[in-house]
Amino acid sequence: MSDRLSAHVKPERLLARLQAMARIGATPRGGVNRQALSAEDAAAQAQLAAWGAERGLAASRDAAGNLFVRLAGARPGLAPVLSGSHLDSQPTGGRFDGVYGVLAAFEVLEAMRDAGFAPARAVEAVAWMNEEGSRFAPGMMGSAVFAGERPLQAVLDTRDADGVSVAEALAACEPALAHVPRRGLGGAVHAFVEAHIEQGPVLEREGMPVGVVTGIQGKHTFRVTVQGEAAHAGTSRRAERRDALLAATAMVQALAAVLHDQADVARFTVGRFEVSPNAPSVVASRAVFSIDLRHPDSATLRALGERVRPVCEAHAGPCEVSVERLSAADSLTFPDAMRARLASAARKLGIPHLALPSAAGHDARYLHAMCPAAMIFVPCRAGITHNEAEHAEPADLVAGTRVLADVLAGLAQEDAA
């Protein structure tokens, strides 16, 4: 059955759904702005639930804002198989990052319905809350809470730049989703598979429609707060100033120099940088910036992370600096057996594939902590992502979904004999 199921994946249906989702939060330059728990994010969740309802697939949501659409299994005592990703986007995000994995999983449920496939285990398509972390940091909130890796309350208390908490933002989404019933948090999961665009150039360069992800690169994140003192731009002497912006820009430059590796493997990014009072003729009293640091080797990553604080302190000048570590995730490797399933499915379907690591973080990181997990990549053009110009080829999106269908069907029958 499972090898035939992939034939029920309907490309035009999958692509039409991707287009429909791209209209929710569409930006003038062809991308999407569908930040976590915004009205657009809620509308996307409601759309997914509505599509489920059309096919008799029941939607439910948990206290962490995760949304599930379920194809019931014949044997309710068995743990379900989950697949999905996220519907939220960066402020100037693309049309595929996250949403592809959710809609690929949903397409598999549809294909199962079309094929009359009755799985032993329930199969659920899931949209995890706030993967991106651009509005509420750090990201992957929904999957972290689901997997028991972060306490729900800590997530609910997190605030965005406007002071709105996750709890308040969830409440604001309530009207759009009130008809979707609640479910408990977490629970046993038999296996999790996430499909996603690669967000790097490897698959495209190698001409491979599908990637079997070996593991996820570690990531350490920090928030650096530089405290100086406001002063008049015309009257205050340089010697008297405690210019938070001047100190913060020195830190960024010094960090970039220190964390630079000849091989260009380490990833150091300051993407957020905010100054107070942010007025042209006032010396900045305060600057706050983010650090996103990654390396595929966990020991190297930890060593690089240890350098952040001393470098910032060395460049604080007359200001005070505090360095907070927001997250510290080591690199991980997905189970061999799960990777073998993906490779085997691709081979069976005649779809060329390549094993490669993920440089980006994904919800599968947290699911990996609670059940066997795996990821399927499809190429994205020139590796451009977190960008309105993000693009993936329809044929690749379909190939990835076919592999996913085959794998989920197999997992859903496991231990059912």
Next chain:
Amino acid sequence: MSDRLSAHVKPERLLARLQAMARIGATPRGGVNRQALSAEDAAAQAQLAAWGAERGLAASRDAAGNLFVRLAGARPGLAPVLSGSHLDSQPTGGRFDGVYGVLAAFEVLEAMRDAGFAPARAVEAVAWMNEEGSRFAPGMMGSAVFAGERPLQAVLDTRDADGVSVAEALAACEPALAHVPRRGLGGAVHAFVEAHIEQGPVLEREGMPVGVVTGIQGKHTFRVTVQGEAAHAGTSRRAERRDALLAATAMVQALAAVLHDQADVARFTVGRFEVSPNAPSVVASRAVFSIDLRHPDSATLRALGERVRPVCEAHAGPCEVSVERLSAADSLTFPDAMRARLASAARKLGIPHLALPSAAGHDARYLHAMCPAAMIFVPCRAGITHNEAEHAEPADLVAGTRVLADVLAGLAQEDAA
């Protein structure tokens, strides 16, 4: 008459008015946030007009948002004497910057009323629109338009960070000020005197309650826009990145190094710095920052200003950079005769005084272009300004107002024989 007028300055009235104004836009840390054309700024203008009405001093306002309160003169054919400053503040501003000069002028009108002093020339207390330039840049908008140094339409079209134009912000203030009649823009002015806190440490250090300002330091302002490309923090290699934030921070550091002078006379400030999309895991596609550059010597200032563009271009790396010059004001010297009036008034009143230059810009810069202008400084504690901790001593505020009263009374009788 004029030497007796200063005796009618009432300290408790002046200080009570300063306190009342400090409540409009008060911040938790003891400062004010009364940015140009905000609801708070409009409320402060309405308050001034109301105080005028209580004493039969007619208020009027022009198309540039300047507010005038007038003590009519006995000879309407003579050009009026103007005195004042501004009611708007920085986002985290102090309780004296600007508002002191407006209320000192208003106190002089009150003193004239109390003394039964009937000036030959009308005397007007004026609040110039948007001196600070923190919401709408560059500042000193109202005085620039009044003096014919900037076209009204260009000012009306200027937009704040939220895209709101000056014209729209003026319209939003209309309900609060609708009862104040309109007047024409500009017109002949016999003389202008502005009282202001020093915003530097000199008077306090020298123990002088009053400063006679010799002139105003020149100031050149720029906006630098760095265009890069958004990319994923985990997947994009350093060699491929066009990181606008990394380039912009390199520019700020290089500018600080190049514009540094051993004598600590040049003033270089980057006070505003904004990044897009400003998300922790997205390489910045764009960074925009301000430059405020000052030097008392106009030729040196121009030479320093010429270095801004090449330094930015040299540090753009793979990004594009554009450098816009927003304003270029040379240093100026107030007329000897006006300075002599101030010094003579202080001597007559037995108030110690010191001649000193202004490192900060003031509306008097633009009035200087159209009539004899002068400025009186009073000390501010530790030179701290553009800061919620800004403080000035009551005795000094009163001393400055007494000198102002004497000078305005003399100017108001000039050529009246």
